[in-house]
Amino acid sequence: MRATIKDVAKLAGVSPSTVTRVIQNSPAISQKTKDHVRKAMQELNYHPNLNARSLVSSYTQVIGLVLPDDSDIFYQNPFFPTALRGISQVAADYNYAIQISTGKDEEQRLEAISQMVYGKRVDGLIFLYSKPDDPLVQLAIQHNFPFLILGKASSPFVSLVDNDNIQAGFEATTYFINKGFQNIAFVAGNKELVVSQDRYQGYKNALKAHNIPLDENKVKFTSGFLLEDSAYKITRKLIKQKPDAIVTTDTSVAEGIVQYLTEIGVKLPIISFDSVKPKLAIDAYVDVHAIKLGRVAFNTLHQIINDSKENKQVCYRRVIPHTITEL
Amino acid sequence: MRATIKDVAKLAGVSPSTVTRVIQNSPAISQKTKDHVRKAMQELNYHPNLNARSLVSSYTQVIGLVLPDDSDIFYQNPFFPTALRGISQVAADYNYAIQISTGKDEEQRLEAISQMVYGKRVDGLIFLYSKPDDPLVQLAIQHNFPFLILGKASSPFVSLVDNDNIQAGFEATTYFINKGFQNIAFVAGNKELVVSQDRYQGYKNALKAHNIPLDENKVKFTSGFLLEDSAYKITRKLIKQKPDAIVTTDTSVAEGIVQYLTEIGVKLPIISFDSVKPKLAIDAYVDVHAIKLGRVAFNTLHQIINDSKENKQVCYRRVIPHTITEL
DNA sequence: CTGAAAGCGCTTACAG
DNA sequence: CTGAAAGCGCTTACAG
Incomplete structure (x- = not known):
């Protein structure tokens, strides 16, 4: 059977409460006792029963x-x-x-x-x-x-x-504005998610700050389970608005977009958000540092x-x- | 304070052991008692302390x-x-x-x-x-x-x-053989991993079964932390062997390969292994059904x-x- | 069908 | 600096 605190106490010639105090490294215990008890714990390969500990101390780690x-x-x-x-x-x-x-x-x-x-x-x-x-x-x-x-x-x-997603959306959009783009589209994931809304807000703020009018036809939200598939379809419509760059909030979305663009032989600058370096051929990404x-x-x-x-x-x-x- | 089994017992007018038996839905307890006790549990919003349970029953769920x-x-x-x-x-x-x-x-x-x-x-x-x-x-x-x-x-x-990775490697390779390819390369992840070895074994078995000689120059294993980067570099060498199709064991590896091939403007049939549908433009993949x-x-x-x-x-x-x- | 008692393995005051 | 006692909230034989 597994050794309990009593076994350790017996072997070390102390009481169970002393063993507990050694485990807690209580300053009340003398170094000599600590050494003894620790040796006994080693010898018996003692490991505390965490359920018992949690029961009485009411914390679980x-x-x-x-x-x-x-x-x-x-x-x-x-x-x-x-x-x-x-x-x-x-x-x-x-x-x-x-x-x-x-x-x-x-x-x-x-x-x-x-x-x-x-x-x-x-x-x-x-x-x-x-x-x-x-x-x-x-x-x-x-x-x-x-x-x-x-x-x-x-x-x-x-x-x-x-993250500050509003600010991040702002900067992602500004990234393209600073490169001289004027017809920047925005494609986000699920509209209900707070992150999508916030990044969209940032996009709008950036346009405003640079006096670029917001064109809602250039703003799309995906739906459904597979983001890429949805993004793929959305791009078909989006492309008619003739955007010159695309801000997107998710690499999956970017993947769908790139796939469609590749098929029709169009290349557009894209920025995305991700927690790891995207494996996709896009221009830049906002690293959220997950x-x-x-x-x-x-x-x-x-x-x-x-x-x-x-x-x-x-x-x-x-x-x-x-x-x-x-x- | 949270209700304990004693509180429930008191309210229901039974002993704690009876409450335990009701929780366990023991057939020994009468329906009437069960109903009483369950009502009391509801009323007190009783939830058992799992640490206490685990301590005595020595199972944890x-x-x-x-x-x-x-x-x-x-x-x-x-x-x-x-x-x-x-x-x-x-x-x-x-x-x-x-x-x-x-x-x-x-x-x-x-x-x-x-x-x-x-x-x-x-x-x-x-x-x-x-x-x-x-x-x-x-x-x-x-x-x-x-x-x-x-x-x-x-x-x-x-x-x-x-999975049966040997068989899977065999089938992945056979997939290309059946399409008429004869110079099929094999690129795997870390050589130390058993999955890489097994899939390689399957590749060799398939060649043998179709009397295609094994050319070890067409076999590569990646190394390092970023599989794509390693695969990218490997492809440079591999391409000199003029493979007409590539079996690879991992979508990350496939990504590195595709990236290099795209850059030099070459298109080769590729099959990979994955637990989800790859977002990459390859020909087929072995779904391991994770x-x-x-x-x-x-x-x-x-x-x-x-x-x-x-x-x-x-x-x-x-x-x-x-x-x-x-x- | 149900209850009283003992105990799971710890820790926490209390006391010295 | 250390120990004896009580108790955390359950469940498990045992007994009837």
């Missing part, structure tokens, strides 16, 4: 990652694995484990997250998506459970880590968890700078 | 997903999110949660997995990679801990779920966990069929 529905386009995008990398890098340093939670629909996801929260399986949550009035977020708010959104939240009292987003997200959640232990309620809002890279 | 090093090319590939989808779909049906585990190097990963296993945080493990003599797999074997490898294992006594792999992986692990409760030791080896799709 686990955080939950809340993903959107299983069917979501989310999984097509390198954003998720990249942000996950950032989160897990910092989590490993703090010795935190990561539990992920998704489901086929909202009901199943709500059930899963309830179990995590009520069942005391995690100390905090990171939402890897952002949508208005999400019931899962509501649950966290109601129970005063530590959480943070990786994205833009509608409520002003929610902690979040995000690894950094993930790293800061974990750090911030960690902060929030500690705050809540002290009954502090702080709302953190962190912006991760983007960069524009020419290809 | 959590499985661990073991990922390769944080720096690994693994994260560039859609295989991971796709397989994860499959795993989490079935996990949700069984009401299992998923914990993921990675780290910056093997030491950190071993530490993380030790905590999961010794700390009794998970009931079983799925390894999402496969390499010879992996110390993490050793740990699981030594402790008789339920696990399974999503990939090919070197030991014959390890459960696994995988979702299915994930689904079967969870189901099998679930089986293994149940076997181990009954002290059964069964070694499962499941093959997931691939398909070739023309684009």
Whole structure:
């Protein structure tokens, strides 16, 4: 059988509480005792039962990652694995484990997250998506459970880590304006998503700042599950407006556009958004630095968890700078 | 405060053990009592403390997903999110949660997995990679801990779920042979990986079966972190061998090849392997059906966990069929 | 069909 | 600097 804290205590000739204190590296314990106990732990290959620890101490050293529905386009995008990398890098340093939670629909996801929260399986949550009035977020708010959104939240009292997508849209558009283009089209992903709206706002702001009139015929939003397919079809119409450059919010969208343009033998300057260097022949991309987003997200959640232990309620809002890279 | 099992028992006028039995839907309990207790649970919004449950019952309803090093090319590939989808779909049906585990190097990963296993945080493990003599797999074997490898294992006594990569390599090559090509090149990812070796074996088998001599100058393996970059460079040399078609084992590799070929204005038929429809203009791809792999992986692990409760030791080896799709 | 008791493996005051 | 006791919230035999 696995060794318990009692076995270690016996072998080291101390009480179980002393063993606990050694594990916690309590300054109250003498160096000599610590050495003894540690030797005993080694000898018995002792590892604490984390369930027992969590039961009594009511912290788990686990955080939950809340993903959107299983069917979501989310999984097509390198954003998720990249942000996950950032989160897990910092989590490993703090010795935190990561539990992920998704489901086929909202009901199943709500059930899963309830179990995590009520069942005391995690100390905090990171939402890897952002949508208005999400019931899962509501649950966290109601129970005063530590959480943070990786994205833009509608409520002003929610902690979040995000890019400044309005500014990024502005800069992406300005990139082309500065190169002398005047008929810049804009093609975004799902219109409902806050990121699409924000980047569109940035696009409009940039045109305005340079006194270029907005032509809504040059603005398109994709729909459906496969972004490329939708973008491909949209381009057919878009091209009639004779744009001289295209700002797009997603590499998948850019892929659809490029595919159509290639087929009809047209070449247009394109800028896109991505979390990794696009494998596509486009001119530039806005790097949202998903690894950094993930790293800061974990750090911030960690902060929030500690705050809540002290009954502090702080709302953190962190912006991760983007960069524009020419290809 | 959150309601405990005692609160429910009191409200329902029964003992805590009866509440437990109702939760377990034990046939020993009368319908009337069940109704009472369930009503009380509803009223108090009762959710069991899972740490307490795991402590005493020593099962967790959590499985661990073991990922390769944080720096690994693994994260560039859609295989991971796709397989994860499959795993989490079935996990949700069984009401299992998923914990993921990675780290910056093997030491950190071993530490993380030790905590999961010794700390009794998970009931079983799925390894999402496969390499010879992996110390993490050793740990699981030594402790008789339920696990399974999503990939090919070197030991014959390890459960696994995988494609038949030799057969797939054979078919991919035959696809071109049947179209009349005779000078088929082969470009694979990292030579150390078992999948690369297996697909190469399939390539050789196909040539042999059609009496086409193997020309090792037409066989290349990439190296380094960015597969496309490596493939790009390799193509420069490869092209001197005047291949008339190329079998490649990875879409990233295919991307590098296509990029080079496009630049020099050459078009060659290419077939690749992928878990999602490639966004690249190639002729066909072998779909490894990563979702299915994930689904079967969870189901099998679930089986293994149940076997181990009954002290059964069964070694499962499941093959997931691939398909070739023309684009 | 149901309850009382013991215990899972820890940690946390309390006491010295 | 250290120990004895109590308890976290469940479940599992045992008994009836």
